[in-house]
Amino acid sequence: MDLPTTVSTRDFPVTEVTSSLERLTRLVLRLTTQGELSLTSAATLATLSRSGPSRLTDLAAHEGVTQPAMTQLVSRLQEAGLVARAGDPDDRRVVRVHITEAGEAALAARRRARADALTRLLGRLGEAERAALVAALPAIDSLTRLLSDERPATQHAL
Amino acid sequence: MDLPTTVSTRDFPVTEVTSSLERLTRLVLRLTTQGELSLTSAATLATLSRSGPSRLTDLAAHEGVTQPAMTQLVSRLQEAGLVARAGDPDDRRVVRVHITEAGEAALAARRRARADALTRLLGRLGEAERAALVAALPAIDSLTRLLSDERPATQHAL
DNA sequence: GGTAAATCCATAAGCAACTTATATCAGCGC
DNA sequence: GCGCTGATATAAGTTGCTTATGGATTTACC
Numbered sequence: 001m002d003l004p005t006t007v008s009t010r011d012f013p014v015t016e017v018t019s020s021l022e023r024l025t026r027l028v029l030r031l032t033t034q035g036e037l038s039l040t041s042a043a044t045l046a047t048l049s050r051s052g053p054s055r056l057t058d059l060a061a062h063e064g065v066t067q068p069a070m071t072q073l074v075s076r077l078q079e080a081g082l083v084a085r086a087g088d089p090d091d092r093r094v095v096r097v098h099i100t101e102a103g104e105a106a107l108a109a110r111r112r113a114r115a116d117a118l119t120r121l122l123g124r125l126g127e128a129e130r131a132a133l134v135a136a137l138p139a140i141d142s143l144t145r146l147l148s149d150e151r152p153a154t155q156h157a158l
Numbered sequence: 159m160d161l162p163t164t165v166s167t168r169d170f171p172v173t174e175v176t177s178s179l180e181r182l183t184r185l186v187l188r189l190t191t192q193g194e195l196s197l198t199s200a201a202t203l204a205t206l207s208r209s210g211p212s213r214l215t216d217l218a219a220h221e222g223v224t225q226p227a228m229t230q231l232v233s234r235l236q237e238a239g240l241v242a243r244a245g246d247p248d249d250r251r252v253v254r255v256h257i258t259e260a261g262e263a264a265l266a267a268r269r270r271a272r273a274d275a276l277t278r279l280l281g282r283l284g285e286a287e288r289a290a291l292v293a294a295l296p297a298i299d300s301l302t303r304l305l306s307d308e309r310p311a312t313q314h315a316l
Numbered sequence: 317g318g319t320a321a322a323t324c325c326a327t328a329a330g331c332a333a334c335t336t337a338t339a340t341c342a343g344c345g346c
Numbered sequence: 347g348c349g350c351t352g353a354t355a356t357a358a359g360t361t362g363c364t365t366a367t368g369g370a371t372t373t374a375c376c
Contacts (some may be wrong), residue, residue, distance in 0.1 A: 136294030
């Protein structure tokens with residue numbers, strides 16, 4: 001497969017990218033909403049699994065939600081037995097949240113389910129499309145990074 | 159830039175694709191929630207603009223939400239003056255929803271804002287990344303199509 | 317070292333955007 | 347003209363956020 005060797009910002013199909021991204025977003029969203037872990041729940045569990053026990057405020061900042069939202073999310077996860085709260089002996093204001101074994105298991109199960117589903121789908125794409133997808137991953141991650149950097153400052157669409 | 163010439167399903171980095179897609183989804187979502195049109199609202203307006211007046215049930219099916227959800231969404235959009243309801247003279251059970259001029263304007267404004275924001279972001283990617291993104295668009299659209307085809311049948315993750 | 321300010325978390329109230337279950341009303345077959 | 351189906355509406359409940367505020371504890375300043 002060949003790519004255009006240069007794609008300037010001028011002739012970039014901005015509208016197409018936007019609508020493709022939105023369609024994809026809505027699908028991922030709808031598929032996620034089927035009674036399993038929400039996107040934010042899963043992301044929070046993943047963060048806890050990767051970074052270890054964290055304070056509520058840090059989690060909220062990391063996942064891009066307000067602190068009350070994270071308090072509620074942690075409460076829900078705690079009720080489900082997926083995380084636990086513990087006081088910090090050094091600073092008794094802070095709550096340290098850590099993932100439980102059940103939480104790790106739920107995270108692993110979710111990852112497995114998603115990987116399976118995606119693998120099945122990918123099998124139905126052509127070679128070229130798979131390759132294109134892999135090649136675009138760095139760009140997608142760059143976009144994500146740019147977006148999350150810009151977000152707090154200027155509130156802009158997309 | 160060179161791509162791997164073959165990427166089999168076996169060695170495809172499924173986990174990376176999944177997490178990249180989810181990060182991107184959460185960002186698009188959060189950026190969308192800032193008081194403008196919701197994703198579904200915008201999609202509905204776009205459908206109305208493209209396909210003309212439609213019945214509620216058809217709209218609901220097209221956007222993948224339940225009929226009551228669409229009734230409520232249309233009511234909200236109507237209150238905002240972006241759509242209007244009209245009875246069908248031939249079949250007085252049906253309501254035909256059509257977009258208003260204000261609706262078209264809102265849709266255009268949203269598109270412009272998103273295109274601008276995206277253009278700005280894309281300017282900060284490298285040439286290679288932009289090219290990779292363009293090249294991946296067909297694959298992303300194929301994925302979207304596969305997902306929306308499969309969804310009603312098997313309720314699966316991602 | 318005692319009060320003021322700042323920081324961390326929780327609670328309250330409200331909202332958006334869904335869901336399921338049910339009601340209403342129009343058309344249609346027999 | 348009765349009953350079924352089909353199109354929409356209404357009701358009630360849920361999830362996952364939001365802003366505003368309060369209580370507890372640490373930090374900083376005089």
